[in-house]
Amino acid sequence: MHDMRTILTLLQHGDSNFPAGGFAFSWGVEGLEIDGHLPRGRAALQGFVVDQLAHRWDSMDRVLLRRAFAADIDGIEEVDHETEALTLSAEMRQGSRRAGRALIGVHARLGGEMAALYRARLDAAPGHLPPAQAIAARDIGLDLGAAELLAGWTLITGLVSAAVRLGTVGHLDGQAVMAEAGGHLEHLLARDPSDDAHAFTPISDIAIARAPLRAQRMFAT
Amino acid sequence: MTVQETISGTVPAARFGIGGPVGSGKTALVERLIPALTARGVDLAVITNDLVTIEDAERLRRSGLIDPDRVSAVEAGACPHTIIREDPTLNIEAADALERRFPGVELILLESGGDNLASTFSLDLTDFWIFVIDVSGGDDIPRKRGPGVLKSDVLVINKTDLAPHVGVDLARMEAEARAVRGGRPVLMTDCRHGEGIDALVELIETQVLFRK
Ligand SMILES: Nc1nc2c(ncn2[C@@H]2O[C@H](COP(=O)(O)OP(=O)(O)O)[C@@H](O)[C@H]2O)c(=O)[nH]1
Ligand SMILES: [Mg+2]
Numbered sequence: 001m002h003d004m005r006t007i008l009t010l011l012q013h014g015d016s017n018f019p020a021g022g023f024a025f026s027w028g029v030e031g032l033e034i035d036g037h038l039p040r041g042r043a044a045l046q047g048f049v050v051d052q053l054a055h056r057w058d059s060m061d062r063v064l065l066r067r068a069f070a071a072d073i074d075g076i077e078e079v080d081h082e083t084e085a086l087t088l089s090a091e092m093r094q095g096s097r098r099a100g101r102a103l104i105g106v107h108a109r110l111g112g113e114m115a116a117l118y119r120a121r122l123d124a125a126p127g128h129l130p131p132a133q134a135i136a137a138r139d140i141g142l143d144l145g146a147a148e149l150l151a152g153w154t155l156i157t158g159l160v161s162a163a164v165r166l167g168t169v170g171h172l173d174g175q176a177v178m179a180e181a182g183g184h185l186e187h188l189l190a191r192d193p194s195d196d197a198h199a200f201t202p203i204s205d206i207a208i209a210r211a212p213l214r215a216q217r218m219f220a221t
Numbered sequence: 222m223t224v225q226e227t228i229s230g231t232v233p234a235a236r237f238g239i240g241g242p243v244g245s246g247k248t249a250l251v252e253r254l255i256p257a258l259t260a261r262g263v264d265l266a267v268i269t270n271d272l273v274t275i276e277d278a279e280r281l282r283r284s285g286l287i288d289p290d291r292v293s294a295v296e297a298g299a300c301p302h303t304i305i306r307e308d309p310t311l312n313i314e315a316a317d318a319l320e321r322r323f324p325g326v327e328l329i330l331l332e333s334g335g336d337n338l339a340s341t342f343s344l345d346l347t348d349f350w351i352f353v354i355d356v357s358g359g360d361d362i363p364r365k366r367g368p369g370v371l372k373s374d375v376l377v378i379n380k381t382d383l384a385p386h387v388g389v390d391l392a393r394m395e396a397e398a399r400a401v402r403g404g405r406p407v408l409m410t411d412c413r414h415g416e417g418i419d420a421l422v423e424l425i426e427t428q429v430l431f432r433k
Contacts, residue, residue, distance in 0.1 A: 019308035024298035102310045105317065123321075165299040216273050220296040220311070 006146050013140060014153045016161055021102035022154060025095055026162035026219035027052065031207030033166050034214060042173040045163050049156060049181045052201060057155050058188045060086065060199040061130045065151055068134035069144050073117060076131050083128035086197055089209040093126075095221030100132030112139030145189070152185040162219060234266070234326045235429045236316055238305065238342040238350030240369055243335035245355040246379040248277050249412035250421075251332055255286040257422045263430065264327045266291040266319040268312060270304050270334040277332060291326075293319060301334035309346035327430060338367025349429045351421075355380040360389040363398035370398070375406040375424060382411040 002010070012018065029048070032038040038048060064086075068079040087093045104127055107115035114135045118125070130151070137147030156178055164174045208221050239247050251267060258265055265287065269277040271294055278294035281287065293315045297304040304312060316329050331347060333340065342350040352373035354362050357380055363370055370376055376398055384391045391409070398407045406424065410417035426432045 017307060019310050021308060021311040021314070023300055023303055023308060024296050024311055026298070098311070098314070102314050105314050106310045162298070217275070218273050218296060218299045220298070 002146055006142065009140050009142060010146060010150055010153075013136070014150050014157070016157050020106050021099060021220075022158050023161060024220045025099055025158060026166070027095070027155070027159060027221050028201075028204030028207045029159055029162040029168070030166060030217065030219045030221075031210055031214070032204060033163075033168055034216065035207055035210065037203060037207065038163075038168055040168050042169055042177055045160070045169050045173075046177045046180055048204070049159050049177060050184050052155065052159060052204065053152065053181060053184055053188065056199040056201045056204075057152060058193055060197045061151065061155075062148055062188075062193050063195065063197040064128075064130035065134050065148065066144065066193070068131040069137065069147055071134075073114070073121075076118065076135065077121060077125045079134075080125045080128050080131045082197070083130055084126045086199075087128075089205050091208045091211050091221060092205060093128075095208070096129045097126050098220055100129040101127040103129065103132040103136050107136045107139050112136065114139050148189055149185070152189065153182070156181045156185065165218075234316070234320055234329045235349065236329050236331060236347045237425065237429055238331050238333065238347035239353060240305065240333040240340050240342060240350060240373065241335065241353035241377075242337060242355075242358060243272070245335070245353045245358065246410075246412045247332050247335065247353050248280060250353060250377065250379065250410065250418075251281065251330055252284060252286060253410075253412050253415055253418045254330065254422065254425075255281075255284075257418055258328065258425065259287075261422065261426065263426075264323070264325055266293070266323060266326050266329050268293045268295055268315050268319070268329060268331045270295050270297045270301060270312065270332065272297060272299075272301055272334040291319065291323060297334045301336045302340050305331075305333050305340065305342045305346060307343070309343045312346055328425070336369075338362065338365060338369050341368050341372050349374045349425075351375040351377055353377045353379055355383070356389050356391065356394065357383045357387045360394040360397075363394060363401055366401050371402060374428075375408060375421070376402060377408050377410055377421065379410045379412055381409050381416065382413055 038044050064083050068076045104115045104119050108119045118135050133151045160174045160178050163169050271277045275294040278292050281292045282289035295311050295315050352369040408420050
């Protein structure tokens with residue numbers, strides 16, 4: 001399916017060690033845990049991860065990523081502004097911008113041409129994660145399918161690793177959730193998503209939006 | 222031109238890391254350094270990596286010592302180590318953002334969230350970094366030779382005022398620290414009373430800002 005070069009690139013960039021700041025984002029896991037909506041154990045986390053994959057990533061982030069992947073640099077900026085407009089909660093917008101800018105920043109430093117070009121636009125452009133992922137994928141020579149796989153996988157590892165650090169699952173259950181969620185991702189990637197970007201993950205959106213009210217907070221989202 | 226230079230269009234600010242265990246006095250040191258450096262005309266900004274809150278950032282913002290907009294907080298995702306070493310990207314982004322917002326900023330102090338003796342800063346994150354331990358943590362800390370103690374550009378031993386209360390022989394602790402560091406700088410400070418700060422400021426001016 002993918003050639004050896006692509007697989008190696010995916011292993012490098014899909015590794016949680018890839019330094020794009022991903023470990024500091026829990027995308028709602030921290031908030032849900034604090035608010036008592038993410039009970040301990042594998043089942044709850046699995047449900048959450050699969051829900052995020054299907055009802056946020058596949059229906060929204062993936063659609064925006066695909067659009068940015070096919071666009072020129074002006075088109076990418078349009079997608080970026082559209083992402084801003086489509087993301088309801090201010091906290092979520094801020095998180096997506098920080099994660100996206102970090103990704104663009106590290107790729108620019110690693111010599112990515114498109115990342116460097118887009119970085120110069122970040123005063124006006126928000127720098128959201130899905131268009132940033134498209135830019136990064138193009139700079140490292142991935143095709144669309146590999147770019148989507150990388151983005152989906154990064155979400156799974158990010159959520160699970162935040163959950164492990166927050167103690168809602170142990171390291172072994174974390175791996176089980178990753179394997180299971182990987183299967184869902186495979187299934188989602190087997191068909192094209194809808195053209196119109198939309199998300200429906202109200203509980204995690206609320207958990208993220210409540211972050212400023214919490215005294216304790218270790219993650220950026 | 223480096224990426225950093227293209228961002229601000231000027232010489233990039235020196236990035237100065239402050240590591241060390243939780244409670245050793247890193248924030249207290251920053252609170253001493255800000256007025257001392259400002260008095261010498263250094264254009265400053267600060268980044269904090271609070272562990273579980275943004276308390277350090279808020280403490281500095283409310284201190285009246287510095288324009289609150291010049292203090293950025295970066296969440297460490299429960300990994301105070303990672304954010305300064307394996308994946309310092311969010312700190313680098315925060316520093317770049319401060320440079321964009323405050324052109325001409327010369328020095329960015331980056332306070333780590335606090336960690337154990339094994340923490341070090343990525344060479345790609347800071348130009349210079351110090352490690353702050355304190356007397357009350359025990360006089361055997363230097364002997365344990367953690368990477369923070371050994372590899373930092375300067376080792377600061379803080380809370381010298383507490384030595385008599387915790388039964389620490391200061392002279393011996395300092396001598397052992399110097400011995401394990403092979404002659405590289407060791408400074409003794411008392412942030413409570415502002416002792417020893419001048420020596421550090423002097424060192425920053427000569428070795429970090431290259432002013433003299
Ligand atoms: N007696 C004494 N207390 C200090 C000194 N430096 C810091 N402290 C106190 O030690 C505690 C921890 O200091 P802080 O700066 O928050 O440590 P950090 O976690 O390393 O940032 C606070 O209660 C400070 O007031 C010092 O030199 N002497
Ligand atoms: Mg502190």
